[in-house]
Amino acid sequence: MNLSRRRLFLVAPALLLVGCGGPSVLPDGPRVPEISFRHLPAITFDVASIDVQQPFVSSSQPPSIESQIPVTPAQVAQNWARDRLKAGGADGVARYTILDASVREEALKTDRTVTGLLKTEQESKLEGRVEVRIDISNPNGTGFTNAIATRSQTVPEGLTLDEREQLQIDFVEALGQDMNRRLETEIRFNLTAFVKP
Numbered sequence: 001m002n003l004s005r006r007r008l009f010l011v012a013p014a015l016l017l018v019g020c021g022g023p024s025v026l027p028d029g030p031r032v033p034e035i036s037f038r039h040l041p042a043i044t045f046d047v048a049s050i051d052v053q054q055p056f057v058s059s060s061q062p063p064s065i066e067s068q069i070p071v072t073p074a075q076v077a078q079n080w081a082r083d084r085l086k087a088g089g090a091d092g093v094a095r096y097t098i099l100d101a102s103v104r105e106e107a108l109k110t111d112r113t114v115t116g117l118l119k120t121e122q123e124s125k126l127e128g129r130v131e132v133r134i135d136i137s138n139p140n141g142t143g144f145t146n147a148i149a150t151r152s153q154t155v156p157e158g159l160t161l162d163e164r165e166q167l168q169i170d171f172v173e174a175l176g177q178d179m180n181r182r183l184e185t186e187i188r189f190n191l192t193a194f195v196k197p
Contacts, residue, residue, distance in 0.1 A: 032070045035173050037083040037180060043187060044196045045085065047092035047138050052081045054098040065126075066103040069168045073130050074101035076176035080132075080183065088196045092138025100131035100148075103172070110157065122154035126168070128175040132183060136194045145190035149178035 054074060058067040066072050081096045103126060110121045128151045135144045153171050155164070187195065 032169065033173075034079070035071055035076045035176050036079050037176075040084060040180070042086045043084050043184075044088040045092075045094045045136060045191075045194050046089040046140070046196050047087050047094045047136060047194070048089055049093050050081065050085045050087050051093055051095045052078060052098075053095065054078070054101075056098050056101050058102070063104040063106055064102060065105045065168075066101065069103060069172060070165055071169055071172055072101065073103060073128060073172055073175055073179075074098060076172060077101050077130055077132060077179065080176070080180060084180075084183075089138060092136070094194075095135040097133045097135070098130075099133055100129050103128045103168075103175075105155070108154070120156050120158060123157035124155045126151075126153045126155060126171055128152070128171060130175060130179045132179070134183075134187070134191065136191060138194065140193070143191050143194055145186040147179065147182040147186045149175060149182045151175045151178055 054077075056074060058064065058072065058074065060067050066074070077098045085094065085096060087094070106125050106127065108122055108124055110123055111119075129148070130150075131146065131148045133144065133146050136142060151171065151174060153167075155167060159167065
């Protein structure tokens with residue numbers, strides 16, 4: 001076997017791996033769900049279109065960690081608009097703007113003595129925040145509302161990578177549910193005139 005044929009046998013498996021499309025699923029890793037709101041009733045505005053914007057940009061600098069989480073708060077906020085907001089009018093627009101979708105992780109003090117080694121402590125704290133603004137304009141007038149959801153949770157030391165990722169996924173899912181309840185409340189109080197029955 002000459003050198004070029006040997007190279008072909010070495011390169012071919014690598015090309016097969018690169019060519020495989022779709023999401024990778026590790027057998028022992030956490031399941032990454034699509035956090036959706038399709039099971040909830042749609043909110044139909046008296047407008048012709050829904051415009052989703054995201055001026056918020058995730059930071060890759062500590063203590064921000066949202067860009068490292070398997071499913072981000074920004075994705076969840078986009079899914080909410082996709083699943084729950086519907087246009088049911090002949091004119092006008094509802095603008096849904098994601099102003100914040102951040103998660104920060106701050107280290108906590110732990111006991112580094114021999115006594116501390118014998119107990120499981122909380123090594124860090126997650127702080128999540130989502131802020132969304134909805135502006136509506138149609139022939140009958142204009143309106144807007146802001147919704148802010150926040151959540152915090154401590155992280156115990158000694159978690160495996162898979163356990164840490166699952167905790168982050170659960171945290172973002174809970175933050176998304178908080179956001180959903182907050183948006184429902186704000187729409188009910190501030191934008192009822194624009195909601196179609």
